Amino acid sequence: MREKFDVIHVHDWMTYPAGMLARALTGKPLVAHIHATEYDRSGENINTQVADIERAGLLAADLVVAVSRLTRQTVIERYGVRPEKVVVVYNAVARHEVERRYEIPPRIRHEKRVLFLGRVTFQKGPEYFMEAARLVLQKIPNARFFMAGSGDMLPQLIRRAGQLRIGRRFHFAGFLRGEQVDRMFALSDLYVMPSVSEPFGITPLEAMLYDVPVLLSRQSGVSEVLEHALKADFWDTRDMADKICAVLRYPCLAAELVKNCREEMKSIRWENAADQLMTVYHNVSGGN
Incomplete structure (x- = not known):
């Protein structure tokens, strides 16, 4: 309550309850990032408690960010999230130079x-x-x-x-x-x-x-x-x-x-993902 911020951004089910509470206390928009669903981790033999938390967080969010179209479809079909509320932002890989070259024995x-x-x-x-x-x-x-x-x-x-x-x-x-x-x-x-x-x-x-x-x-x-x-x-x-x-x-x-x-x-860059997330923040905060 003492911090100044524009958007609440939570990642996967472990953080969803905290994000939902922060949203309730502040009224700030909530972005729920989903990197893996319980159905990805466990198939049909899911942990229902985890799945319930996922569902609650995804439904409460103002906007959901999925890491692929595959994940987006799972969120829509399994949890009933409205399609227009789910966007895809792909992951990338750090563009560091490979530090060492290894000779094959x-x-x-x-x-x-x-x-x-x-x-x-x-x-x-x-x-x-x-x-x-x-x-x-x-x-x-x-x-x-x-x-x-x-x-x-x-x-x-x-x-x-x-x-x-x-x-x-x-x-x-x-x-x-x-x-x-x-x-x-x-x-x-x-x-x-x-x-x-x-x-x-x-x-x-x-x-x-x-x-x-x-x-x-x-x-x-x-x-x-x-x-x-x-x-x-x-x-x-x-x-x-x-x-x-x-x-x-x-x-x-x-x-x-x-x-x-x-x-x-060459086009799979974290900079591209960051630009897309900035657009997400801009949209959910009303352009502020």
């Missing part, structure tokens, strides 16, 4: 490396990545797959790798941070994001900073802004495997994907 230069990096949870589709790996290894035995991250599905996937007898070619790198992440991207020949439901997904953009081609699930928001990336439905592991094989076998295809995505990256 001679002993592994003959191998092709495929990376999954993210939470090992239902939402991220790690089991589909493993099934695609199984199919690829039948055709390209010297390929090597890495699953970097932690999550509740990790123990069952470790067991599954043993059952499939692919443990020598499928490695669990654990949770990575900082330079470890940079190095993992830099040493990969392909980055795969097989998410079941991904509101946006910044990691493919981070991979592209290292000139790594990407394969995205069509159920991801970032696929809306990367026209030239390879795409597959998360559940179609055969199609996913075929596209992985194509990138690993044909260097010219990989190079073309990198060239096209590098061009697209």
